[in-house]
Each structure stands twice: as C-alpha cells, then as structure tokens.
Amino acid sequence: MYDQLRFDYLSCAGHPHLHTPNFDRVAAKGLRFTNAFCQSPVCGASRMSFYTGRYASSHGAQWNGFPLRVGEHTLGDHLRAAGMEAWLIGKTHMKADAEGMARLGLAPDSIIGARQAECGFDVWERDDGLWGEGPDGFYDEKRSPYNAYLNSKGYPGTNPWADFANAGLRDGEIASGWMFDNADRPANIREEDSETPWLTTRVLDFMAQAKGPWCAHVSYIKPHWPYIVPAPYHAMFGPDHVPPATRADVERDDPHPVHGAFMGNRIARAFQQEEVRRKVIPAYMGLIRQCDDQLGRILDTLEADGQMAGTMIVLTSDHGDYLGDHWLGEKDMFHNPSVKIPMIVFDPRPQADGTRGTTCDALVEAIDLVPTFVEVAGGTVADHILEGRSLIPWLHGATPQWREFAISEYDYSVTPMRDVVGVSSRDARLFMVFDGRHKLIHAEGGFRPMLFDLHADPEEFHDLAKGDAHGDVIDRLYGHLARWGRRMSQRVTRSDAQIEAMRGRSLTRGILPFLKDGTEVPEAWLQAYRGPMEQDFRADRAEDQE
C-alpha cells in the first residue's frame, strides 16, 4: 500500500510522463481494477476500512486519530483464524482505543493488547512516516525506529527525518520539505537512507525469515507529503511533465457550499497556483518513481527466491491527491483524483492465467481486500462482519453478480472547513454513491447534493444537481444510499450459519410456548411437563390462600 498515490500516476494507468515499470510488471502479470474506490478519502478512515473490511460508518474510526473501537474485528483476526499470520511493515495511521482497552483491562504490552493497538497486526516495523516536533508531535504516539536508523547512519539531531529525509538545503540552511518552495530541491540525504528504501530493506528482512503462510501489510508513507525526494529522483521530472490541472471555471460558479469551502482552504489555494504545481508535482512523481524502483527490489527478491509463484501481490493506495485538480489540494472529496485508487492484483494460481495483463471495470471497494485475503488463506469469509466481497471471481475470469454502487464517506468534523460550511460536528459528513456512471455526493446539513455524469463528463466539471433536470437520477442514487444506510452492519456476533442453526430451535430445547392443549407438538416433547403430582402437592394452592 502506498499513501496518497493517485490511480492515474502510473504508466500502466496511462500517465504520459511517469514511467513505472515495476507497477506495470505486476499489472502485466495480474488484473488491474479501473474502478476501485477507497471508503473514505483520508488516511485513517480509509485504512481502518482496509483493515476491517467494513465501511467507515460501520467501524466508526471516521477520521485520522479517531481510535478504532476495541474489539472491532480486523484482517489479523480473520487471517489468524484461517491459519495465516498478519504482519505490519510500515504505516497504519492506527490510534489505539486506549479508553476501551483500559475499560476492558487489556494491557497494551500483552499480545492481545498489542494487536488491539495495531489494527490486529503483529508488528515487524511500524512507521507512520510523519514526525512532528516535541513531545506533543502529531504522530508521536508510536515512534518508528527510522530516526534512530538515521542517527546510526550519521545524521545528527533529534529529528533527522525532518532535517534530512524531508528537507533540502538552501544557502547552508535547512530548507524544509514542509514548504512547497523547496519541493524542487533534493532531500539532503543519501538516497539509500531515505524512507522508502529503508522500509523496503525491512520488508526484505521480513521475507528472509518469514515462514508461511503469511500476509504482510507493506505500507509506505510515500508519495504522501512532504513533497521532497532525494537525488536523483528530484531531477527526473520537471515542469514540462506536469499535466494541466483538471479544472474548469464552471466549478467555481455557484459551487456546492462544501466544495466551495474546500476550494478556499490553504492547500487548495496553494495548488491553485501554477508555480506550486510545477514544483510539487515533479517531486510527487519522483517519489512515485522511487517507490517503483523499490517495488522492483521486492519483486526481484521474490523471483530470485522462487517465492513469486506462491505469493499474491496487491498494489493499492489509501486515497489519491488532487494536486490542483478541481481547484483542490489533498484529498477529502470525491472527484476521481481523490477517491479512486490504484488496485492491481497478482494471483499466482493457474486459475488466474486468463486475466493476466487485463483490466476490470467492476465497482471495487477497499473493503473487498479482507474477504479476498481470507479466501486465499482458505478461511470462511465472515459475511456478517465483512462488508466487502472477495475479488477472486474476477481474478479467475468469472463475472459474478456484483454491487450496483460504490460508497465512500468523509467526516470533516475536525477540519476548519466545518466552520466555513457552518454545520455541527455530527452533520459534518459527506457520502458518495457511484453507480458506474452517475456519482451523487450527499452532504448532511440540509444542502443540495452534487451530481456528476461520468459518461458525458468524465472530468466531473458539471454538477447536474444545480438544475432541475436530473431528479430521477438523484432519487435513484438516494435510494441506493438509503438502502446502504439500512444495511446490516453491526450484527457481528451471529453468523449466517449460526442463524440457520437457531431457526425454530426453541421448540426442541424445552420451551413450549403457544400451545393450546399440547396436540400441536409430538407427545414426547410434553413429557417433561406432565406426569402425576406427588400427594403433598395435589392440594389446590388456592385453598391455602383462604
């Protein structure tokens, strides 16, 4: 998994300037899903959906730093039940439910507690990849060993991540990667010491000792900001390689209030400047190209070790990056650059031979991966918990009955845009429904929706909900959303098989309700409730009362 990697910044997905031979190498061996969506265009919520196989509104960890509720079933729970290990190597953005763990008496340093605190993974290496300053730093809770690694390599200071890995130099001073103006500088670090190669080495360390069957969540922070990359990647792409922004003036004409609010935020205003795009996007492309080279190391090792034939590979991302498209930066909303994700799956088994090198345009969601992996592990997919569906049929050339619409959600309650829009914490929520052609975005709080027709308007410029002409489409998509809202998402303690076993059981387990005189059931069922009463108890108790 990559972080903030757009679906279309890969050569196999058609990028005109960014060559990604190793992504393409997997795509050539596997199946590339061209309509894959994250469950929420923000790291934490999206990842918790990847790790639980459940929608953001189902697992409840709806934004960064919202803890995943204690006891929520994770990929690790499902895989271990099927006899497969689940390891973390990299980023999760998980925040432990410390209150819930304390309430249930779970010690953070116990195996169970540690797994609860890490989305169910056993940790080979955790590295969330963003290091603030000071004891209250934003991602401080789990310190990865990356800074210690950098110190061991001679980079000084308490936060060499900030001073070297994510900063360049200007006139002998630190030129922080936090500032877009520095994005065209090389990071002040040996390339092999930068974060992506370092984590890749840790992946190879893991693979060298791992005994199957295992699942490894290899999770890079890149190409997520800060947008700065070491040489030679900083110089591979320049302003000439930056595609024009996908944006149109009509988008700023009476925009939906939520889109309007996001268009006015700091990141959007920055990316609305061409000079920012021309500096940042080449760095973003360089970060991706570095990721591709490091992917090559893993693929080469799998091939050299003879493990490729026994290893499923999935390449994906938690969400995209607007990069100035639609007058926006970051993610947060539901245009394709943000909500659509790369999803390339290599299944080494012969049953997948028929789909190698092809694409599939089915509506795929991030939550489909957990059931896919459970099926690969030989387990039973817990449909009463998992809301996604296994992708194996598609991989094996079948055309299963499939979902009619994809859902994504966004909770912006902690963002400054909530004040701009003027909604409560509870109403600061967006829902996307996409049926393969029309994309409806519903905003709580009494606003009109947004509607795009991706057949007629693949660039999503024209919000059809502004007019009156598409009421039938809007109603139909709202019908989908209502159906989804009523979905069975929390009946997690009873499987479908258990429900089948429970049916009609009361009558055979000693409870005989609703009999008029007993003739309704076999005589044998009544015997426990019949028979002569001992003499002492034959007196009518009513007489005792007199």
Next chain:
Amino acid sequence: MYDQLRFDYLSCAGHPHLHTPNFDRVAAKGLRFTNAFCQSPVCGASRMSFYTGRYASSHGAQWNGFPLRVGEHTLGDHLRAAGMEAWLIGKTHMKADAEGMARLGLAPDSIIGARQAECGFDVWERDDGLWGEGPDGFYDEKRSPYNAYLNSKGYPGTNPWADFANAGLRDGEIASGWMFDNADRPANIREEDSETPWLTTRVLDFMAQAKGPWCAHVSYIKPHWPYIVPAPYHAMFGPDHVPPATRADVERDDPHPVHGAFMGNRIARAFQQEEVRRKVIPAYMGLIRQCDDQLGRILDTLEADGQMAGTMIVLTSDHGDYLGDHWLGEKDMFHNPSVKIPMIVFDPRPQADGTRGTTCDALVEAIDLVPTFVEVAGGTVADHILEGRSLIPWLHGATPQWREFAISEYDYSVTPMRDVVGVSSRDARLFMVFDGRHKLIHAEGGFRPMLFDLHADPEEFHDLAKGDAHGDVIDRLYGHLARWGRRMSQRVTRSDAQIEAMRGRSLTRGILPFLKDGTEVPEAWLQAYRGPMEQDFRADRAEDQE
C-alpha cells in the same frame, strides 16, 4: 421493568377492568409518557437498547440470543463513570459474547468479564424466568437460584419452576402453563413463593443493604408467558373482563406479506380463537395485578425508609403483547399493542413538581432512559455513544426541541416466518418510522411498505400503502428513515468535546503541511525546521549519487 406488559393494561392508561393502584400511584406522583416506544418488539433486542441507549442496528444484538458485542458501552459503564452503581435484579435476556471475550482474553469470572457478560450490570440476582428442560434448555446458560429457592420451600424435582410456579393441576397431574387450556387454573404454588413476590423480596433485600448512589434494574419476567398465575390472582378476572380483540376483516384482505406471514403462525392462530383469549387474558391480567401488588411492597418500603424523596422510579416494559389484536399473538410487529410501552417516571426533585400526575405525548424511545439516568447521576451524557435523549426536560416542565420521528426495528431472521415471507437472513428485517401521526413500516426484500394514519385510524386497521393516494406521506417517512440510516452511530471513540479539541491541532503540534514558503504561519512555528546545517551535511547529496 416488566416483560411483555402492554401500555394499555394499566388503570392509569385507561384499562376498563384492570385496576393497578400502585402503577397509578407512581403515575400520580410522576409523568406518564403516552407515546413511548421500544426499539424492537422482542425481548433481547429491546433490552439491549434499554441497556446501551442505542438502536438495535447500532448495538447489533438484534434478536434473542444474539450476543451483545464485547466492549459495547452499557448503562453500567456510563453510570459508574458518574459515580453511581448499576445493579441487576431479575431478567436481562443477555447473552454474553463468548467469542469476543475469548478473543480479547477476558475471563468470565473477572469483574470486567462478569460485567461484560451481564450488559454491564453487577448482579444482585439474575433471573431470566424461563426454564426449559435438560442441559440444552433455551435459557439454561444462566441458572437463577429460583428453582433452588423452590426446592428449599419444599417443592420437589429438578424444575419446580415448570412443575409448580408455571403449572396448575388437573386430575392430580401437572397441568403445564405452556398450554393455554390451563391458563385459567391457579398455579400450583403458594402465592408468596411465586416468581414475582420472590424477586420482590430480593429487591427489598438489596434496598436494605444498598448504599447510594445506586441504580437498580428491577426486572420482572411477568406478565410474559407462560400465562398462569397463582391464587387468588387466577380468579380475579374472567371472560367478562376480556376486551374485544382490536381487529378487522379488512386486515386480512390482501395483507402485507409480512403481516400475512405472522397472522398465519401458531401463536396468532391460537389467539384468533376467542376461547384462547378468554382463558389467557384473565391470567395475563392476574399476572399484572400481582405485579402491581408487589410494586406496592417496594413503594411502601421506600416510603417507610424515607427513601422515596431520594429515589427516581421508572416503570416500563420491553414491549407489549398482541393478545389477538390485529389477528396476532406475541409481539414482533409494530401495531401499538406490541411496540408501544408503558413509561411512567417519578422524579422526586422539586423541579418535577409541575408535571406530577400529568401526561406527555412526546415521541419517547427506550433509548432515552440511559441519558436520563446519566443526567440524574450527575454525569456527562456521552452523545457520541448514546442515541437517546434525556427525558429530564419533560419531567421538569420544559418543552425541548424534540425528535420528529421514532424508530423501531425487528429482525426475524431466525423465525419460521422468514421462510413464509421468502427472504434471506439479511433481508428478514423490518423498520418502523412513526412521526406522531403516520406510521410507516418498511420491510427489506422488495415489498411495498405499510402505512397507517393514527389520527384517522387509531386502531391501525387500514394500510394506506395499498393504494396510490399517500405517496407524499410515504416519501416523507422514507426520508426520515434514510436520515436515520445515515446517523452517526459508531463514532464512539471520539466525543464531541474531543473533536472540538482536535480542530486545527495539527498546525500547532509540529506538523506544518501545505506551506508555500512559510509566510503563512507564525515564524516561531518554523524554527524547529530551520537553522544552519552542520558542515558535514551541507554537501549536496545529489553529488553523492553521481
């Protein structure tokens, strides 16, 4: 709490023949809510909503025997946080989430484990009040001491609950209360040994030793079936006291498929016979009258001990009982005899003086009790977890902005009616939306809804959704249901206050994303990311790569 007590089988609610002076005594001192609804007309799901303050689809324990998910917050969690104990005396219908507890390593015999297994209560006495035969008996998991009590009082056998407390005598043989034909017989037990007085004595034992502040969930199984009651209650009411069934032929004319299926089940067919109603309903009334007398013992004790002025009292039920109305027996559906519940609240504080002896027709839901109790306990109502609202404003004479509609749900996946209706386990679900006048029932699986206008048709005979005339009302109520479906129900790990505290925090915690050149933020924030680089690190790393 009583079990299966109809809202209208109390004299304060207008019953013409059943005098309930002690219920009325509380109603005269308190406020009676005339539009109170259970969250699901079945014991287990309803109770889990009472105990969690959350809708059935939110806590997920949607039918009897579906375990409440480990870690779900309960009344006990909320009250203990506010310094109040939460004790169970009687029935909960709780099934522990044994799988979840094992997964989290919770020992059932630890304090935390025991509370998890008992909906968060500390157990003074658990008595679910239905005793099947054999080790596999339906309610066997938690054996109450009631049978041992009966043995100690001289009633022999392994299941004196079945043989005495819930059976009469016929020709010297056990006449089981499981059979409606025996409902007019006195139970073969001394009245003071029957279940309701026994539990009341346990309540008085509790009160005698309790030190405040405490909350006691006093939870009687009665007047739930088996319909049989000891003397003298068995003879207090006869066929002349049985109201005519509230049913009409039009209900059987092209009924909704789900209503049709339930009308054809065994309990419905039994209650469609007048001879059953004429035997069972007098017993049901006798059970209620016995409950009323035992309530009097508690009220008298509170008064004698001087505790009345410091004790809030709530009288309610988990759901009603059709008793033949609408051609149905039991509960399961959403006509008022099933879904409406008694809700009488005595608040001893002077602020409630203005509402004593009055009624309130606001749309009240079972989930409103947990926030009410938390407020009484002096705690902060956790709105991000609790879906109900405190009733205190109503009790204190205010008229708060209130909900526009009440919701109830029913999951019939384990019932035989699912086969009759012909739906999957996942679609065997019903939703009620009631706005104070119109009641819409939605059935998953592609059916038309049901619609009743309780102003024009208070008896709920005429399903308006059969015609085409009420599309606008149906659309409006479906809009309510859709809004409810999108509700924020699982964001339980972040309170509104925590969300406020998180707003905009990243900028002050060492993460400085989205700066163009740093001029956007105070200079002080940048200092950690600036400064001269040591000589060794001034070399352009790009050169190292050459």
